[in-house]
Amino acid sequence: MILRSRRIWQFGVLATSLFLVSSPNLAETEVLNPVKAFYGYEDLLRMAEDKIVQETPAKAFDFLIKAKEINPDPDFRYHNLAARAHMKLGQIFEGIHAYEESIKKKKDQLDLILYVADFYEKERKQKEALFYTQLYLEQKPNAKYRLYTAAILSRQLGLELEYEKYMQSLESDKTFVSEKEALQTSLLKNIKNKKWKEADDLSLRYLVYFPREEAMYETLILARRGRQSELLEQAYQWTATVFLNETRYFTRYGVYLQEKQRYLESLSLFRRGFYNLLKFYPNSDAGEILFLIRQSYANLGKDRDTLAIDSLVKDFMNQNKLTAIELENHQNTYRKNREYLLFCIYWFTKHDTAKANEFRQKLKDRDSEFEELEFLRVIGPFSILPQDL
Structure with missing residues (x-):
């Protein structure tokens, strides 16, 4: 009886072994993930x-x-x-x-x-x-609002053809042209009565129909400043973008950032304002913008650049009496100051083209050296745009 039971057990083991050998997939089946x-x-x-x-x-x-x-x-x-x-x-x-x-x-x-x-x-x-x-x-x-946004972004990226396409698309809608004067009167009335929210809402609603109307931006800025809106910076940014060649809007935007103690960003905007002045309004008084640039350097603890602006103010005021040697000597004293290099390009362009090109290269080298320290290519919405003459 014992012998018979042992034989049955041995047969079972053999059968199982043969089954596993002849069916390897079943013998090695992966454990199923219940999930x-x-x-x-x-x-x-x-x-x-x-x-x-x-x-x-x-x-x-x-x-x-x-x-x-x-x-x-x-x-x-x-x-x-x-x-x-x-x-x-x-x-x-x-x-x-x-x-x-x-x-x-x-x-x-x-x-x-x-x-x-x-x-x-x-x-x-x-x-x-x-x-x-x-x-x-x-x-x-x-x-419309997204067409306007596309226009703003395009210009900040230097895509002028795209910018014009979107702006012209907005301006092609003449729905409210006949109401323009009444609209401006209503806006001014709201500002006078300090109805900031109403002025803000009205400006924003009609801005897309008059995207290059300066008065619309003025009331938008006043309204948002009056109501202490978090969107005030957006209004400054839009205004500076649409009126890209102006100095005053970069000045005002920069002053706003100064109030927020964002000194490096404000410096980038004042620099843009100075660039605009030299390129588009060379006969204007540079006193205010240079004072603000000097103030930015002082806030950033850049004493050498602060002294450079003091010297540059005098050279700008006396530019018609300056000699090339005098200007080069002054610039050499403050070799790394960006505003002095820019002014030298401006001044020598009228007197010595070859020398102006030398200063263009010096400015390029200077910006490469300070690119990371001053976040030149990334700080502010206008960092991609060129700033050389």
Whole structure:
């Protein structure tokens, strides 16, 4: 009996061994993941969303990872959920990137496109902001506020043809031309009576119909300053962009930034104002803009540059009596001062073209040296635009 039982047991072991050898796939079967086995792609997305709603966004990624394993090329909903989870975790740029992936999958998500465009505009990434604004306009070509935004961004990027295209599109609408005078009267009345909100709302509403009307910008700035609006800087920025060749709006924008103790940014705007003065209004008084530049250097603790402006003020006032040797000697004393180099280019352009070109190269070399220290290529909305004569 014992012998018979042993033979039965040995036969069972042999049969099992033969079965495993002849069926290797079954013998080596991967352990099933219960989440993947019992839940599909749609289920996993729903569970990920539940975790986001329940304020446990980190756990949402567990389900999103499994969803992507099932569907390696997930749809826009997957990317939107990933974006929401990132945002809940404070991972803003990762969230924006996920939203961008979503837009690639489904380009008619208009609210999402505007969200991404506005984010990049606030981050002063004009190129990206313009891309998404244009993507929106492809689907909503008559959206006036976005046409205006596209115009502003285009000019800040130096795309003058694009800027003109958008501005002319806005100006082609003559709906309120006959009401222009009455509108301006109403705006001035609101300003006089300190009805700041009404003036702000009215200016913003009609600005897109009169995008190059200076009075509209003046009332917008006054209204937002009066109500202490967080959007005051936006008004200054728009104004300086539309009236790009003026000095006074860069001066006013710079003074605003000085009040906020953003001294390096204010310096970049005052420099732009000085550039405009030399290029477009060379016979104007440079006293105010140079004083503000000097003040910026003092606020930044740049004593050498502060002294340079003191010397430059005298040279600017006496430029008709200056000799080339005198100017070069003065500039050599403050070799790295940007304003002196710019003034030398301006002055020598009228007296010695070759020497002016030498100073152009010196300015280029100087800017390369100080590019990172002064954030020359990135600080402010006008950093991409040229500033040499």
